[in-house]
């Protein structure tokens with residue numbers, strides 16, 4: 454038998470690692486264990502599949518098990534890894550359909566188990582009719598439930614971006630939707646003023662938003678199904694179906710049991726090459742922690758963009774190459790109802806927590822020249838370090854074609870640029886695309902003025 458790579462988890466991180474390793478080392482035996490029904494799928498597309506914007510489940514699958522097999526990878530579907538023995542260098546597996554069990558030896562192991570939705574420890578949380586959304590099979594289950602006749606009222610617990618995307622999807626299906634969140638504004642990764650705009654857009658879509666009120670219990674009917682969400686303030690929100698949108702935590706149970714070291718943030722600890730510190734054991738994706746390039750802290754950021762890159766890096770290294778994952782800067786984008794929102798770098802709260810002293814500037818402008826048909830509102834907020842003027846964070850909220858501008862600012866932050874440098878950048882302009890002063894440049898100018906005013910006031 455040749456060298457053998459075993460991969461636990463066959464989605465973004467695991468699938469990328471397996472493909473890269475095999476491509477670089479064609480004689481490598483590669484086995485993927487995937488407990489679900491799909492490989493290399495887009496969980497990010499689930500809300501659009503639920504709403505019907507995307508109609509075909511197959512469209513969400515980038516690489517089927519058959520395609521992986523055609524590339525020489527042995528894919529074991531509906532097969533869960535239930536233990537890792539680092540001394541014997543084997544994994545124990547169980548076939549979820551037949552109940553068959555066995556062990557598989559490995560020389561290299563990629564741990565790519567993703568994350569699990571957070572479930573608040575409240576009464577009734579395990580009742581029928583309460584759903585988390587993480588993998589494609591969860592999307593299929595939710596779609597099937599929604600297609601059941603009696604579902605009319607949906608309560609989403611948690612107003613993070615996934616919760617809101619699911620809420621919107623249910624609303625598009627014509628359901629009565631309530632989102633409950635204990636914060637004063639939804640999507641807590643944004644500053645509160647952006648959160649307030651998001652809240653307005655959500656309510657504008659006819660979704661009921663209950664804020665500053667957490668979930669205290671799920672009321673369960675005599676049939677064992679969830680019938681309402683009870684909030685901390687005692688409100689009872691009737692529900693035929695409850696969706697959890699409280700965020701996720703890294704799926705590290707197997708790693709912890711096996712003795713693969715975890716980091717300070719709770720994810721599997723890895724170095725820049727995605728090595729865990731245990732010889733021949735690698736990890737990638739939602740289950741690992743990454744270095745935040747601005748705060749210097751170890752963070753768990755569950756995003757497909759990182760999972761794919763990290764899987765690729767692990768695969769290249771396993772296949773005999775050299776690659777590194779350089780860390781994250783907190784870039785994310787979402788569309789909530791008809792509002793786009795994006796962020797990069799640190800939010801105000803994160804910058805404060807990281808010990809930065811900063812100024813903040815926000816500008817309201819338009820996505821195209823003000824006179825051009827279709828020009829839509831856009832707000833760009835920047836936070837810049839006091840004195841140095843280094844851009845620490847940016848947030849954009851607006852209508853169509855607003856939010857993708859965040860990528861330019863992500864590059865600025867990545868390259869440690871100051872707002873002074875940014876305001877003179879040679880960005881593109883023509884009336885159908887931007888005002889002559891792009892909103893990004895105006896925001897940089899404002900931030901620069903704030904830095905200057907702060908220095909003058911010393």
Ligand SMILES: Cc1cc2nc3c(=O)[nH]c(=O)nc-3n(C[C@H](O)[C@H](O)[C@H](O)COP(=O)(O)OP(=O)(O)OC[C@H]3O[C@@H](n4cnc5c(N)ncnc54)[C@H](O)[C@@H]3O)c2cc1C
Pocket residue numbers: 461462463464465466467486487488489495496497498499500532533534535565566567568586587588615704707737738739740755756757758759760786
């Ligand atoms: C609704 C939704 C919307 C999202 N939108 C975005 C977005 O717009 N942009 C973005 O960047 N990210 C988005 N994400 C996040 C993104 O989908 C994840 O970050 C990404 O899928 C992580 O990839 P992964 O391979 O690390 O983990 P996962 O995709 O979770 O894959 C892990 C796989 O491992 C399998 N597995 C776990 N344990 C075992 C075991 N013991 N044995 C066998 N198999 C196992 C699971 O079945 C799963 O298929 C979204 C996620 C969701 C749920």
